[in-house]
Amino acid sequence: MNSTNASSSNNNNNNNNNNNNNNNRKDIQDTLDEPVLDTLLRDLNNVWAKMKQVLMPTGNQNLLKDWDLWGPLILCMTLAIRLSFSAPENQSAMVFTITFIIIWCGAAVITVNSKLLGGKMSFFQSICILGYCIFPLTIVSLITIIIDYFIIDLILVIVAFVWSVYASIGFLTDVRLSQKKTLVIYPIFLFYFIIAWMVIIK
């Protein structure tokens, strides 16, 4: 059986066109043998589903149990590129680096903070949620490429800011922290505020 698997893999000349079929074994939950395309699509769908959930919280907590850091990475890179795009020439590298660092270190600090306050959420899951909740702000920052009127931009950023904070609070305060809620919310508020501020001043 081993050799069958090996020879069918050898017939593929492209990673993404792998039609390695173990159909007879698909009924067994065996992720060791699934085709490459399946894995790729599964992961991509997962990322997209999470992004949609940030925009329209359905209250389905289970989706975020399955954390991944790809979404936050994509969103972070998009935001960092967009911000460095409209920065003056000599500062664009700096802007990019700073955005990147603020997002990841900010998320880490908030996570450590909420864990120290007694939160039960796992480290990676919390970073995942914070990263995904940057989605509204990223969208707005892309919109401001086209729309250049300060007042409109300001309104959009404020809307996105409130949206991000609201979404992340919805996911993150699912823990028994009722008395310390403010202490947990404040850093999140600050985090998104800084990002919103960076978006608005471009």
Add this chain to the structure above:
Amino acid sequence: MLEGQTMTSYGNSNGNSNSAFNNNNGEANNSIFKTSSHPVALFFHLFFRIAAIVIYMIPFVHSNYVISFVIITMFLAFDFWTVKNISGRLLVGLRWWNEINEDGTNSWLFESKDNRVVNKTDSRIFWGALYIAPIIWILFALMSLLSLSFKWFLVDIVALSFNIANLLGYYKCEKDAKQKLGGFLGNKSMFQGMIGNVISNRIGGLFGHN
């Protein structure tokens, strides 16, 4: 045959990791793709890592930070995903991931085939690349640190996190697989197929719960 020759030319131009694994006939780069049972997986396992390192080293790239950062990160991300999901299970039959339980705690899960018949070439190249890449990035990180070039140091840190994550995951997975092997030797003869056994390891202490 044609496919084999295409693979060979890629293998030749990539010099670095391949040359460490010479077969006794000295025609190193020709053999690894022929003795491997998954040459495509092997190729991609090496390609993204080496691409990231090579692009980092090209001087031209240093003139535009943002673009090179994005490209290097892209290759690193592809490499991470490929090694974690594809080359691990095709080349050495291992897989690792993390799951959140009902009460919010972490558990790291490892999966390995019952009767792992691991191709020698595959295994050597897999583990070799897994160990060598982080070492190279650590060297780059030291160099950036010494030249106080903070932005390139950031690139090195990102690269290191990607590479070390995979290294740790597979290392633990391999250890777990060996443990499993020791425990089930008596019943081995029953399971002849490629049914994977999932054993969950509670490594909650890492980043888990209080």
